[in-house]
Amino acid sequence: MRYGIGIDAGGTATRAVMLDEMGTCIGYGRAGAGNPTSAGTELATSNQVKAARAAIGASGIAPELVMLTLAGGLGNDQAPIMSKALSAVGIETDVRVAGDVMSAYFSATADPTGYLVLSGTGAISAQIVDGELAGLTDGLGWLLGDEGSGFWIGRRVVRAVAADLESRGPSTSLTGLVLAEVRNESSPDEDVRRPEVWHLMRRVYGQRPVECANFAPLALRAAAGGDAVARQILDDAATALLTSCASLVADDEHPVVLAGGLLHDGSPLSNALKTRYPGRCLRAHDGTAGAALLALRALGVTADSGSLNRIHETLAPLIG
Amino acid sequence: MRYGIGIDAGGTATRAVMLDEMGTCIGYGRAGAGNPTSAGTELATSNQVKAARAAIGASGIAPELVMLTLAGGLGNDQAPIMSKALSAVGIETDVRVAGDVMSAYFSATADPTGYLVLSGTGAISAQIVDGELAGLTDGLGWLLGDEGSGFWIGRRVVRAVAADLESRGPSTSLTGLVLAEVRNESSPDEDVRRPEVWHLMRRVYGQRPVECANFAPLALRAAAGGDAVARQILDDAATALLTSCASLVADDEHPVVLAGGLLHDGSPLSNALKTRYPGRCLRAHDGTAGAALLALRALGVTADSGSLNRIHETLAPLIG
Numbered sequence: 001m002r003y004g005i006g007i008d009a010g011g012t013a014t015r016a017v018m019l020d021e022m023g024t025c026i027g028y029g030r031a032g033a034g035n036p037t038s039a040g041t042e043l044a045t046s047n048q049v050k051a052a053r054a055a056i057g058a059s060g061i062a063p064e065l066v067m068l069t070l071a072g073g074l075g076n077d078q079a080p081i082m083s084k085a086l087s088a089v090g091i092e093t094d095v096r097v098a099g100d101v102m103s104a105y106f107s108a109t110a111d112p113t114g115y116l117v118l119s120g121t122g123a124i125s126a127q128i129v130d131g132e133l134a135g136l137t138d139g140l141g142w143l144l145g146d147e148g149s150g151f152w153i154g155r156r157v158v159r160a161v162a163a164d165l166e167s168r169g170p171s172t173s174l175t176g177l178v179l180a181e182v183r184n185e186s187s188p189d190e191d192v193r194r195p196e197v198w199h200l201m202r203r204v205y206g207q208r209p210v211e212c213a214n215f216a217p218l219a220l221r222a223a224a225g226g227d228a229v230a231r232q233i234l235d236d237a238a239t240a241l242l243t244s245c246a247s248l249v250a251d252d253e254h255p256v257v258l259a260g261g262l263l264h265d266g267s268p269l270s271n272a273l274k275t276r277y278p279g280r281c282l283r284a285h286d287g288t289a290g291a292a293l294l295a296l297r298a299l300g301v302t303a304d305s306g307s308l309n310r311i312h313e314t315l316a317p318l319i320g
Numbered sequence: 321m322r323y324g325i326g327i328d329a330g331g332t333a334t335r336a337v338m339l340d341e342m343g344t345c346i347g348y349g350r351a352g353a354g355n356p357t358s359a360g361t362e363l364a365t366s367n368q369v370k371a372a373r374a375a376i377g378a379s380g381i382a383p384e385l386v387m388l389t390l391a392g393g394l395g396n397d398q399a400p401i402m403s404k405a406l407s408a409v410g411i412e413t414d415v416r417v418a419g420d421v422m423s424a425y426f427s428a429t430a431d432p433t434g435y436l437v438l439s440g441t442g443a444i445s446a447q448i449v450d451g452e453l454a455g456l457t458d459g460l461g462w463l464l465g466d467e468g469s470g471f472w473i474g475r476r477v478v479r480a481v482a483a484d485l486e487s488r489g490p491s492t493s494l495t496g497l498v499l500a501e502v503r504n505e506s507s508p509d510e511d512v513r514r515p516e517v518w519h520l521m522r523r524v525y526g527q528r529p530v531e532c533a534n535f536a537p538l539a540l541r542a543a544a545g546g547d548a549v550a551r552q553i554l555d556d557a558a559t560a561l562l563t564s565c566a567s568l569v570a571d572d573e574h575p576v577v578l579a580g581g582l583l584h585d586g587s588p589l590s591n592a593l594k595t596r597y598p599g600r601c602l603r604a605h606d607g608t609a610g611a612a613l614l615a616l617r618a619l620g621v622t623a624d625s626g627s628l629n630r631i632h633e634t635l636a637p638l639i640g
Contacts, residue, residue: 136512137486143475143532144482144524155463162464166457168567192456204464209529212463247488 004299005055005063005093006291008103009034009048009070015288016051017315018063021299023307025292026061028318029054035071036078045078045085053089065094067295069103069287096298100287101126102133104259107290108282110308112297113254116284117245119237119269120260121213123149127248131297138244142210147240148269150213150262156233157215158204164229165197172229177218216262223268237262238272245273259284289315324619325375325383325413326611328423329354329368329390335608336371337635338383341619343627345612346381348638349374355391356398365398365405373409385414387615389423389607416618420607421446422453424579427610428602430628432617433574436604437565439557439589440580441533443469447568451617458564462530467560468589470533470582476553477535478524484549485517492549497538536582543588557582558592565593579604609635 002021007014014034018027031047031054033039039047052066068082083095105116105128112131118124123146124139142151161178163169179196182203191198204212222230249256256277263270265283274281284290292311296303323346327336334354338347351367351374353359359367372386388402403415425436425448432451438444443466444459458465466472481498483489499516502523511518524532542550569576576597583590585603594601604610612631616623 133512137488138482140482140517140521141525143529144478144521147483158464162458162460163467166564166567168457168563192453197460201460201464205461209463243488244486247486 002299002301003061003063004065004067004292004295005052006103006288006293006295007034007048007051007066007068008100008287008291009044009051009068010100010287011035011038011071014044014047014051015286016048016055017288017292017311017318018055018057018059018061019292019295019311019314021296021301023292023296023303023310023314025311025314025318027055027057027059028288028315029057037072041078041081045081048082049085049089052086052091056091062091063093065096065295065298067096067098067291067298069098069100069291069294071100096294098291098294099126099133101136101139102128102294103287103290104284105257105290106293106297106308107285107287108257108259109255110293110303110305111255115245115249115254115256116259117241117256117263117273118259118284119149119241119262121150121210122146123152123241123244123260125241125245125248127250135248137247142212147244148237148262150216150260151210152240153219153233153237153262154212154215156236157219157230158200158212160229160233162197162200165194165200170229173222173225173227174218174230177222178215181215181218220267234268238269241269242272242276245276249277253280256281257284258282285312286315286319288319322619322621323381323383324385324387324612324615325372326423326608326613326615327354327368327371327386327388328420328607328611329364329371329388330420330607331355331358331391334364334367334371335606336368336375337608337612337631337638338375338377338379338381339612339615339631339634341616341621343612343616343623343630343634345631345634345638347375347377347379348608348635349377357392361398361401365401368402369405369409372406372411376411382411383413385416385615385618387611387618388415388417389420389611389614390417391420416614418611418614419446419453421456421459422448422614423607423610424604425577425610426613426617426628427605427607428577428579429575430613430623430625431575434577435565435569435574436577436579437561437583437593438579438604439469439561439582441470441530442466443472443561443564443580445561445565445568447570455568457567462532467564468557468582470536470580471530472560473539473553473557473582474532474535476556477539477550478520478532480549480553482517482520485514485520490549493542493545493547494538494550497542498535501535501538540587554588558589561589562592562596565596569597573600576601577604578602605632606635606639608639 007016029051031050036044116126127135322341349371351370356364436446445457447455462471
């Protein structure tokens, strides 16, 4: 029997799973932040090794291969670094690196060809052909792109609230929802502006820009309550995601995997994609499962829907 | 004869002018950054004092009053600080503080009631009633507002270029203009993205967000050449400025002063405002002249259009 490890190294947690060539998961491990860009190479590598060792655990099995999946497309330097770090703790193995769009895609389907649309804090679309990343659209960050993302929606939300407060935009229930979250901030004793405008400014500029994404759920809530401004923001976000995705989708059959917090089942954005691509939208699962399927593919063994089902069935009890 | 000093304390330079109650400027001084928020209180105050002492110069006249104009509305703490700093160098005088929207407004008109629309890096509209600031709209910064500003336009420019490069937006001549400014940046050896997309990302995220305003002039250039994308961006910017302004303008007679680099004579944004407010748009001049007029008003002496003309006529030769 041959064995591999799949690792999903994220900004806050790193999860690793050891599996056999049939897709049966036999060990699982977890560690802290594993993204070299945000956590630094040393800490991220240390956490990747820690998670891998925990996945090997008591079995003591030497994995033939480690598939490390990481945010962004700049992670290729990490393969030799991780390989050396594993070697230093007595694990001699081949390390491969792939983007987290790949682990998200293969968490939902074993089809080697298809598409991914992700809308979380950021937004990106990807095309996968024969198991390889073949195209990316957007994912360009909060200033240059991320059209239809949580940040994109949250930015529109706070701007709509500012415009409402200053009577230069339509009245919206978003104002009450946002102000409930930015209260108790001090404001200048006297000024020609409404104090609420100062409260909003202090909050928005007192946090990192991307944290505007935290206001996106308020758009979903207000839209569900019938607010026209919130509905327009979400309609525009759906249009932006569909436009990004449409620049990649080149067939009528392969799956379209929906990933990220804004594309959960039942969200207006998710519904818009399902209407556009009927019968082929799948919801992404745990990225660790996708990393595991990528490990099987890298081992060169069969990695079909049966394998993916087995991964999901045997991974769930390990996570507990 | 009574004397006052007007100071325009900006982010890069501080200019001070000594004038008599008739509006005749008799001394001028210049120093470095004078904005406490960006330069720090100590350096800003030191430069404000330096400019004021230079304006007093060889005349040795003690000003009855110093009118200090500063960006933003948070400068009220600066009056006692500046008063103490002047006292420490033997200048006992009354210090008043006003926002730079006031100095911009009174650089163009002595009418104590009217409006200001500014579009530079940021954008703000103001209402002035009986010489006092009576209303502000926008000026909320690049993330929350600044609708129709240089940043707002520049952000739209780089996003339009990204969309063009990724074939998810219309083709635009902005792409060539922007790429000419971001060339020679390195890109990963192999990637599924076009290298130009990397070049753009490195530039945009390698600078402070507000520096996107530097791309705004390219929109003016492309629009002048007939580019539809650039024209749409400028049309939207004009609409945003008109919307902000319209939330304050409450009469059909008082002046509308146009300030900031995007509202120079002949710009499409300036033309849109002149069409909306025919016969009453005035272009702002040097903020030092406005600070001088505010000093006259604070002295309680006549500050009419004759005074403003005298300020402009006698200030110009001093600046040289």
